[in-house]
Amino acid sequence: MAAHAQGPVSIIPVRTKTDKREFVELAFRLNRGDPAWVPPLRSEAFDLLTPGKNPWFEHGRAQLFLARRDGRTVGRISAHIDELALAQPAGQGMGPGTGNWGLLEAEDEGIAQALLARAEAWLRDQGMTRSLGPLSISIWDEPGLLVEGFDTPPTIMLGHNSALYRPWVEGAGYRPVKTLLNYKVPIADGFPPIVNRIVAAGEKNERIRIRRVDKRRFDAEARLIMGILNDAWSDNWGFVPLTDSEIAFVGKKLKALVFEDLIRVAELDGEPVAFMIVLPNINELLIDMDGSLLPFGWARLLWWLRKPKSRTLRVPLMGVVKKLQNSRMASTLAFMMIEFIRRDGVATYGAEYGDIGWVLDDNQGMIAVARAIEATENRVYRIYDKVLA
Template identity: 80%
Template sequence: MTTHHNGPITIHAVKDKAGKREFVELAYRLNRGDPAWVPPLKAEVFDLLTPGKNPWFEHGKAQLFLARRDGRTVGRISAHIDFLALEQPAAQGMGPGTGNWGLLEAEDAETAHALIVSAEDWLRGQGMNRALGPLSISIWDEPGLLIEGFDRPPTIMLGHNSPLYRPWIEAEGYRPVKTLYNYGVEIIDGFPPFVNRIVAAGEKNARIRIRRVDKTKFDAEAKLIMGILNDAWSDNWGFVPLTDGEIAYVGKKLKDIVFEDLVRVAEVDGEPVAFMIVLPNINEKLIDMDGSLFPFNWAKLLWWLRKPRSRTLRVPLMGVVKKMQHSRMASMLAFMMIEFIRRDAVRDYGTQYGDIGWVLDDNQGMNAVAEAINATVNRVYQIYDKPL
């Protein structure tokens, strides 16, 4: 990153479309030199930041800021408040008085300082007394700052940032409050024998049915899965419930990259109690597209999505209903879903590697499952907080 320390830094609240465009574009310029950075699709970033497009804004508000020096844009940050997060119990990470910031990009430490101060001032002005971040924008989007695993591109829907940001944020008095892990695992040869024994026992259990999703009933399946998710994650640190509008929005966004054999629902005695979503790693294609689907990238992507060959698959979400969470049945269902999808992925998608994350550092069940299949941590994200 080149720095130009000439004039003073000025901070500008984004008020119009031109400002938003500048906000979005800056990330492409600042990260262009990073071989591991995957340019997101610009249209998706615009949607994320736009009320009326992103249903998060039905229960949240945000202010975007740009930093300028000598007529150039040198940084950006978002400050935001999620009213549903304010209603959560404080002991669970969010709660009353907690605002957030995220989407930080900065050319140098001085710029980062000015931006973070502006975000904090805005949050204070909204009556907040604690800042928790970075979040882009909701806890369900890209939570945390990457602090380990800079050497390789992230898989689909995982964030990536410059290693410089960590010391700059910590210099502002932020302390780590939660760590998120992403695991990687070689899947071609399958899992250790004791995992296979658990799966085999599950296959003989008449009460258990592991089924694929039915894409012809997509909306109903999405609602079912997200309903399990809201229940399964409700005691997790940082949990904010997904609204019906957000469930529909996530469904619409994922529809093109959801494949029936890569998503499983587990039923016990006929009741759906667990699910696992696995996505082909579209980043393998996006990394060369510079954020745009035009003029020819759209066709390339659609062609690939007809039958993706994906070296890596990512498990962004899985969950077991709360009433079953600490039972042996829960880990049996998890291993069964992982193994069934693994078999199909290796056979039909040419997959060699699975990515599982993110997983909260205190989620003992999921960390135990990851360790049991010999997965190792390949990316670590840190969420910070600070009293305002």
């Protein structure tokens, strides 16, 4: 990143559409030279930040800031507060007094620390006593600062940032509070024999049914899956429940990427108790589109969506209802869903790798599943906090 150390830096709140456009465009300018950065679609970047578009704003409020020097925009940050996060138990990572920051981009360390200080001041003015981040904007979007795995592009729904940011954030007095792990696993040749034995035994168990989702019943299936998710993840660090409108928003955003053979629901004695969502990695397409579907991006995207070929398949979400967690049945269901989707992913989509995460560093059950299928860590994210004196 080029340093332009001329005049003083001023931090201004985003007020106008022009300001918001500068906020979005800065990420493109600062990251364009990074071959591992995947430009988001600008329309989605704007929607994330816009009340009325992103239902997070129904229970959250945010202030965006720009850093300017000599008439140029040289940095950005968001400061935000989620009322649902404030209502969570303090021992679970969020809780009363905890505000957030995210979407940090800066040309140099001085700018980054000035932005962090301004975000902290806003949070303090709102009555917050702790600053936790980065979250962009919710825990369900792109949480954490990338601290390992800078050399390869992220898959869909994972963030990417400059390696410079970690020392800048830590230099501003932030300490790590949670590590998020992402795993990569070769899938073309199948999994180790022990996994295959567990799957084979599960297939003979008449109590178990692993079914594909029915896209004709998309809204009902989305509600079912997110209901399991809200139960399965409710004790996890950082958990904030998804609202009905957020579930509908995510469903609408991902509907084009939903393929029935890549999403499974596990039923035990006729009751839905687990799910696994797998998405083709559209980032393989977006990395060359510079955030725009014009002039020919629409055609490329629509052609790809008709029958996507995806070298990597991404597992952003899976869950087992709380009452089954840490049981042998939970492991069986997880391995069955993973294997059934692996078979279709290789045969239909030409997939060679699975990408799983993020996984909390204390989620022993999921880490054990990852190790059993011989997955290896390929990206590590970290969430930090700081007491606001």
